[in-house]
Structures are given as C-alpha cells and as structure tokens.
Amino acid sequence: MKIYATALFLILASCPATASIIPYFRLEDGHTNWQYVANWSSGIFIILLSITVVTLFFSRRQAHRANKALEVIRQELEQRVKERTATLDESNRLLQKANVLLQGEIVQHRETTSRLRSSEAYIKDVLSSMPLMLIGLTETGSITQWNRRAEEITGIPAAQALSKNLWQTYPTITLSREQVKKALSDKKPVTIKHSQRGQYHFDITIYPLRNQAETDAVILIDDVTQHILTSNMLIQRDKMSSMGELAATMAHDINAPLQIILNDLQTAYRLLQTNRAGSPWADDVTSVLEEADHQGQQALAVINNLLDFSKSRGGEKRLANITRLIEHTIELANDVLSVPSGLRFREIKIERHYSRNLPDIPCYASELQQVFLSLFRHACHALGQANRSGHTPIIRIQVIVCYDMLWIKVQHNGLGISYDEQQYIFEPFFTNKAGKSSAEDYDAGKRLSFSHFIITEQHKGQLAVTSDMNVGTTFHIQLPLA
Known part of the structure; x- marks a missing residue:
C-alpha cells in the first residue's frame, strides 16, 4: 500500500496541481493523514487499473479478432501457397516433360540436320562429279x-x-x-x-x-562427242569393209566377162586383118574394133583400180608415199569421175607442186585414197558449175613438210562454197538443198563428212576449207609425220 501511495504521491507531486490537493489530507494538528492519501491513491489506482484492464480486455479482444482474421488470412495464404505450389509443381512437371520432349526433338532435329547436311553434301558432290x-x-x-x-x-x-x-x-x-x-x-x-x-x-x-x-x-x-565418234568409227569401218568386199566382188565379176570380151575383140581384129582384102567395110569395122578395145582397156583399168582400192588396210597403219597415193587416186579419178555438166576429170588440168624428198608417213592408204577421191569429186562438181568465159578448169595439188606435219593443199578454180556451206560441209548428210537431208536428196559432190572423219579421227590430223565464190576453194590437210 505504501508503495502505491508513494507512487501516487510522486505522480501528484510531479504535476503542478498536486500542491493544491495535499492540504485536503492534513489533520488539524498539521500532520498529513497518510491513510486517506493511501486510500485515495488506491482508489485512483484501482480506477486506473480498471481502466487499464478494460482497455487491455478490449485490446485483447481486438487482438484476438485480429489474430483470428490473421489466422484466416494465414490459412487462405497457406491454401493459396499450396495451390500455387501445386500449380508450380504441375507446371514444373509439365515443363520437365516438355524439356524431355524438347531434348528428344532437339536430338532428332540434330540428326535430321546432320542427315540433311549429308544429303546436301552428297547431292552437291553428285552434281559436281x-x-x-x-x-x-x-x-x-x-x-x-x-x-x-x-x-x-x-x-x-x-x-x-x-x-x-x-x-x-x-x-x-x-x-x-x-x-x-x-x-x-x-x-x-x-x-x-x-x-x-x-x-x-x-x-x-x-x-x-x-x-x-x-x-x-x-x-x-x-x-556425246566421243560416243558419236566411236559409233561413227564402227559404222565407217563396217562401211569400208562392206564397200571393199562389194568392190572386190563386182570387180571380179566384171573382170571375167570383160577379159573374154577383150580376147574376142583381139581375135576378131586379127581375123579381120587376115581377111580384109576386097572388103569395102573392113576399115570401118577395124576402127570400131579398135575403139571397143580402147574402151575395154579403160574399163579394165577401172576394175584394177577398184581391186587395189578395195584391199583391206589391216589392223595397223603402214608407211606409204603420199604422192604415189595421190597419183594413183588421180588415175582412178580419170577413169571414174564425171559430172552431169559433161565435164570429165581427165579434162581438168592438174598442177602438181610436190616438195623433194618427202618422207613416207604411217597411214591407212586405201582410206586416204578415198579422201583424195572425194576431194577430186567435189572439185570436179565445182569446176563443172563455173560458167565463166574462157575458164580453164585447174586443180592445184601442193605437198610440203612443215614442222612435224605433212601439209597437203587441193585447190581448184571452180565455183566457191558459201559461208553457210563452209560451216556444215563436214557434217554428216550435208546438203545444199534447203530442208532436204534424206539419202535420195543427198548431194554426192558434198560428201566430205567421212573424209573429215578419216583425217581427224583415224589419222589424228586436220581437214579445213577456205573458199571464195568467185575464186575457188582450197582444202587444207595436215597429217602427222609420226
């Protein structure tokens, strides 16, 4: 109690109005009635304590309500946290599953990319190769x-x-x-x-x-150059073989009756010479027999040339003198070549310009003869088409050695070859008739594709042409010496 009184006194003493309350607790003799002070202080303290208790009660009640509200909020937050956690767990599970699937797709994509790159590299390599x-x-x-x-x-x-x-x-x-x-x-x-x-x-x-x-x-x-050239080579070899066999067969078949005819002509000529006395027609018959014998001899020369021409060249090249081959071909051309215009090859002037000491060259002689015969035939056709006044048909043949090649030029002063014809003259089945390329429309005077094939493919040489419509044409041949 004293403690409460002391506390209350201290409280009252600390206030400015306390001094005015103290006199109410003094006795008549001037002493302070501390009993009253204590009772008053206790009452005040009890009131304050009651107020404090009430305040604490309401505060506790309010705190309890707040705690309940907080508990509800906490429970709701915990529920939300659980729900969010469950959602996050599910999301994590799905994300992990998606990651697994994505990793699989990435691996598959890498494999596909690798295969695509390999395929692309393979295709590029195939295209490049x-x-x-x-x-x-x-x-x-x-x-x-x-x-x-x-x-x-x-x-x-x-x-x-x-x-x-x-x-x-x-x-x-x-x-x-x-x-x-x-x-x-x-x-x-x-x-x-x-x-x-x-x-x-x-x-x-x-x-x-x-x-x-x-x-x-x-x-x-x-x-397809090599394929076509190989095919052409096989075809031309078959042609050459067939042509040789056909020429040989025809020459032999014609040679036998021709020899009998010539023998009969010689017999008739001798009999006529023996019994020509008193016969007014003997001179005429003799002239006819001599002409027939002359023509028969020419036919015999043609047959002999055909027999020589049809000889097989064998499987290897042989050394041959090019000028002898040209001369032999000229003899053959004199016997067989003529053109629709009436010009015969024997009527053409041949100018020869051969260098001295020409070496023999390895070649297929019969095939080179065919080349020269084709060039002579072409020249004969061109000379027969030259309608110039005072024109003398001339073929100039030049053979020289230049470096490691044998150069042959065959030149004529007939009708030249146009620029368009020069572009295609060595093509198979060339014709100067527009829109025609069949065998029956094929111009025999233009057959130079096989000649080009023989020179370039079988002899590894060159065949070219230069021409002027009003001057003539020159064929240039180069053949290797070895």
Whole structure:
C-alpha cells in the first residue's frame, strides 16, 4: 500500500496541481493523514487499473479478432501457397516433360540436320562429279547452279557465275533465251542436239521445274562427242569393209566377162586383118574394133583400180608415199569421175607442186585414197558449175613438210562454197538443198563428212576449207609425220 501511495504521491507531486490537493489530507494538528492519501491513491489506482484492464480486455479482444482474421488470412495464404505450389509443381512437371520432349526433338532435329547436311553434301558432290554440264536457271536467266563440269568446259568458276545472267556470263553457249522460255511455258523437257563441224557433239536438255523458289529450269549439256565418234568409227569401218568386199566382188565379176570380151575383140581384129582384102567395110569395122578395145582397156583399168582400192588396210597403219597415193587416186579419178555438166576429170588440168624428198608417213592408204577421191569429186562438181568465159578448169595439188606435219593443199578454180556451206560441209548428210537431208536428196559432190572423219579421227590430223565464190576453194590437210 505504501508503495502505491508513494507512487501516487510522486505522480501528484510531479504535476503542478498536486500542491493544491495535499492540504485536503492534513489533520488539524498539521500532520498529513497518510491513510486517506493511501486510500485515495488506491482508489485512483484501482480506477486506473480498471481502466487499464478494460482497455487491455478490449485490446485483447481486438487482438484476438485480429489474430483470428490473421489466422484466416494465414490459412487462405497457406491454401493459396499450396495451390500455387501445386500449380508450380504441375507446371514444373509439365515443363520437365516438355524439356524431355524438347531434348528428344532437339536430338532428332540434330540428326535430321546432320542427315540433311549429308544429303546436301552428297547431292552437291553428285552434281559436281557429273560428267554432264549442269546449269540451274531462274526465269530471268540468273544462274543458280554451276557444277564442276561447267567450270571445266567454260573456264568460269562457280563463284563468278552464280547469281549472274547466263548469256552475259557465257555468251558462247549454244542455247537461246527463246528455247528456255518455250520449255518453261510448255512445262515440258526440251532436247536440242548441237554439233560443230564434226569437232564436238552436244545433247542439250532443258528441264522445267515446279514449285521451286530459286530455280525454274535445269539445263543438262551432255558431251556425246566421243560416243558419236566411236559409233561413227564402227559404222565407217563396217562401211569400208562392206564397200571393199562389194568392190572386190563386182570387180571380179566384171573382170571375167570383160577379159573374154577383150580376147574376142583381139581375135576378131586379127581375123579381120587376115581377111580384109576386097572388103569395102573392113576399115570401118577395124576402127570400131579398135575403139571397143580402147574402151575395154579403160574399163579394165577401172576394175584394177577398184581391186587395189578395195584391199583391206589391216589392223595397223603402214608407211606409204603420199604422192604415189595421190597419183594413183588421180588415175582412178580419170577413169571414174564425171559430172552431169559433161565435164570429165581427165579434162581438168592438174598442177602438181610436190616438195623433194618427202618422207613416207604411217597411214591407212586405201582410206586416204578415198579422201583424195572425194576431194577430186567435189572439185570436179565445182569446176563443172563455173560458167565463166574462157575458164580453164585447174586443180592445184601442193605437198610440203612443215614442222612435224605433212601439209597437203587441193585447190581448184571452180565455183566457191558459201559461208553457210563452209560451216556444215563436214557434217554428216550435208546438203545444199534447203530442208532436204534424206539419202535420195543427198548431194554426192558434198560428201566430205567421212573424209573429215578419216583425217581427224583415224589419222589424228586436220581437214579445213577456205573458199571464195568467185575464186575457188582450197582444202587444207595436215597429217602427222609420226
């Protein structure tokens, strides 16, 4: 109690109004009635304590409510956390599953990418290794593909050709824009065969593509030169063999009755010479018999030449003197060559310009004779078409040695060859009649494709032509000495 009184006194003493309350607790004798002070202080304290208790009660009640609200909020938060946790766990599970699937897809994608790269490298290697010239083109003519064979043939690297215009990059290509446009518009492959003076042969095929973003057409250029030359060689060898056998058979078949006819003519001539006295017609008959014998001798010469010409050359080249071959061919031409204009080969003046000490060369003699005979036939036709006043048909033959080659020139002053004819004169089945190429329309005077084949392929030489319509034509032959 004293403690409470002391506390209350201290409280009252600390206040400015406390001094005015103290006198109420003093006794008459001047002493302070501490009992009253204590009771009053206790009452005040109890009141304050009651107020404090009430305040604490309400505070506790409010705190309890707040705690309940907080508990509810906590429970809700815990529920939300659980739900969120469950959602996150499910998301994590799905994400892990997705990661597993994604890893599988990544592995599969890597495998697919690797296979695609391998396939792309394989396709590129195949395209690069193709023996064909492959060119990819867009509709505007830009190059999208240019393989190794195209680089070898054109001499243009792929890096320089790609994305460039084809006809500006490779202007000598034997293919026009119109042909490519036609293939694209028709949506059908187009095959074009091209050859140049027997030097090369190409099969050009244009393939239009569908649903391609970069390339609209693919051009394949196949060099079939060797294949055609090999085929021609086999065909021409068969021809030569057949021609030789046919010529030999015909010569033998004709030779027997011709020998009998000539013998009979000689017998009739001797009998007529013995019994010609008193016969007014004896001189006429003798003249006829002499002419018949002369013609028979010429026919016999033709047969002998055919027999020599039909001899097989065998499997190897043999050394031969080129001037003797030319002279032998001239003898044969004198007997067999004539043209529809009436000009006979024996009526043509032959000028010979042979160098001295010409070496023998390895060759197929019968085939070279056929070349010279074809050139003489061509010259005879051209000379027969020359309608110039005072014109004298002349063939000049020159044979010289230059470096390691034997040069032969056969020149005539007949009708020349036009520029267009010069471009195709060595092509198979060449004819100067427009639109005609069948065997019956084939101009015999223009048959030089086989001659070109014999010189270039079988003798590894060269055959060329220079001509002027008003001057004449010169054929140039080069043959290796060894």
